Amino acid sequence: MAKIATTVYEQIRTAILTGELSNSERLVEEDLAVSMGISRTPVREALRRLAAEGLVDVSPNRGARVAEWDVHDLREIFDLRSILESHACELATPRASAAEIEFLENVCLEMEELAQTELSSETRLPALAARNRIFHGKIIEMSNSTRLGLLIETLIHVPIVMQTYKVYSPEALQRSLHHHREIVNAMKAGDEVWASSVMRAHVLAAREEILGQPDPA
Amino acid sequence: MAKIATTVYEQIRTAILTGELSNSERLVEEDLAVSMGISRTPVREALRRLAAEGLVDVSPNRGARVAEWDVHDLREIFDLRSILESHACELATPRASAAEIEFLENVCLEMEELAQTELSSETRLPALAARNRIFHGKIIEMSNSTRLGLLIETLIHVPIVMQTYKVYSPEALQRSLHHHREIVNAMKAGDEVWASSVMRAHVLAAREEILGQPDPA
DNA sequence: ACGTTAAATTTTGTATACAAATAGAGCAGC
DNA sequence: GCTGCTCTATTTGTATACAAAATTTAACGT
Structure with a gap:
């Protein structure tokens, strides 16, 4: 339990990501400090x-x-993600080991099984979202570019906030899973153009899926 | 003179960028604080x-x-810059107004004139570097994507550190200026594919120029 | 001499105290 | 009733004080 600042950072972060702290809500340092039984200093940090x-x-x-984001922000974010994650695919493909490919295939399988179960969306959605993050995160890791990883990380926060609420249509979910499979297949074939193209399409499709639906607020 | 934290931030930042603080030098909060006559709190921030x-x-x-960077870091940074700045060109081209084109042409002209003068490299280089930053910054601004601007900004610090020391070869300088001209011409023609391609080549050429030369340390 | 351990010093992390700035309530004037 | 002002109360920004951790120094044994 090293640093208080890190702990409170994570607490506030998840509070925002889960929607516990609503949009454009004011964050008063002292209030947060007393509610966590600490001083203002780490809260401030x-x-x-x-x-x-x-x-x-x-x-x-x-x-x-x-922070709050409008439609224009989300467009920007997904456009940039489509570019950067596709680049990650391009870099990852020639470096992919058999073990890494297998790992990705396993994630695909888990997601496909989850998609078929008749669980309520309350339990299924977070599980799918978690696997989705693992899939994308693994490819970024495989790209072996720390800066690229950092850049994507800064872009990804906002979409994560949405994922908690957003209910994907069955067709969109199926398409998304097929994209994942196709990406892995392209990587297995060593075709980085194919892999990066599918990834680009994958993220742009997600963009339309999210921007197309009305706001849940 | 609002916030001390901002002032000291800028001071330390320029100290790093000018090389006044050498690589991997330790930054002790108290030392910096007393040397600026303030307390540790804003230094820390x-x-x-x-x-x-x-x-x-x-x-x-x-x-x-x-922070210190090795060749691999620099490759990463320039690769990502080539992608993102080329994207900025793509977005900027269809939005470019006549006034903005003229502004860019002016910057080109100033740089071409500077290149021809027989000034010592000590005065000429910073002036060229400044114009160069203006040129690239203007295009990013024209792209009208705040997130894209922020992303590029985080990548650009390190190259700025280098630019202070690095002496470009005459051929590289000429090629660079021709690239700038060509980018503006492509934008004037409304051809975003052309414009973004030249920008990509422009940044990648700079990468080779920098990575090719031996380390000045 | 060398390496290991233990005190001493330095340096970071957090808490508290105070000053400066902002926001909000209440009131005067129209 | 609405606008603009002053004064009060929050709230942020900075300084200082103290505790915890890490680094350095010194001593000790082999």
Whole structure:
């Protein structure tokens, strides 16, 4: 239990990601501090870190609020993700080991099985979202570019907030799973153009799926 | 003179960028604080911000050091810049106004004139580097994507450190200026594929120019 | 001499105290 | 009733104090 600042950073972060802290809600340092039984100092540090990641907005002398995003922001984010994640695929493909391919195939399988079960969406959706993050994260890791990973990480926070609420249509879910399979197949074939193209399409399709639906608020 | 933290942030930042603080030098909070006549608190905040931008590395309980980069890091950075700046060109081209094109042409002209003068490289290089940053920054601004701008900004710090020391070969300089001209011409023609392709080549050429030369340390 | 361990010093992390700035309530004037 | 002001109360920004951790120094034994 090393650093308090890190702990409170994670707490506030998950509070935002789960929607516990609603959009553009004001984050008063002292309130957060007393509610966690600590002093303002680590809270302040955590808020600045969250600001650097784009999860909160801070104005000088006026404090921090939970960041909010409009449709234009989401378009930007998904466009950039489509470019960067496709690049990750391009880099990962020639480096992919048999074990890594197998790992990705396993994630695919798990997601396909989850998709077939008749679980309520309350339990199924988070499980799918978690696997999805693992799949994308693994490919980024395989790309062996730390900066690329950092860049994508900063972009991914906002979509994660949405994923908790968003219910994908059955067709979109199927398409998404097929994309994953196709990406792995392309990587197995050593075809980085194929792999990166599917990844690009995959993220752009997700963009339309999310921007097409009405706001859940 | 609002916030001390911002002032000290900028001071440390330029100290790193000008090479005044050498590579992997340790940054002790108290030392920096007394040398600027302030307390540790704003210094600490500044260091965390610099860490978020990748200019310093901080380890828990072990403080901050000036970040250092190897050849692999530089490759990563230039590869990503080539992708993102080319994307900026793609977005900017259909949006470019006549005034913006003219502005870019002016920057081209100034750089061409500077290149012809027989000034010592000590004065000429910073002037060229400044214009270069203006040129690229303008195109990013024209892309109208704040997130794209932020992403590129985080990548650009390290190359800026190099630009201060690096002496370009005359041929590389000429090629660079021709690239700039060609980019503007492509934008004027409304051809975003052309424009983004030249930009991609432009950044990749810069990568080879920098990675090809031996280390100045 | 060398390496290992133990104190001493330095340095980071957190808490508290105070100053400066902002936001909000209440009131005057129109 | 609405606008603009002043004064109060929050809230942020900075300084200082203290505790925990790490680094350095010194001593000790083999």
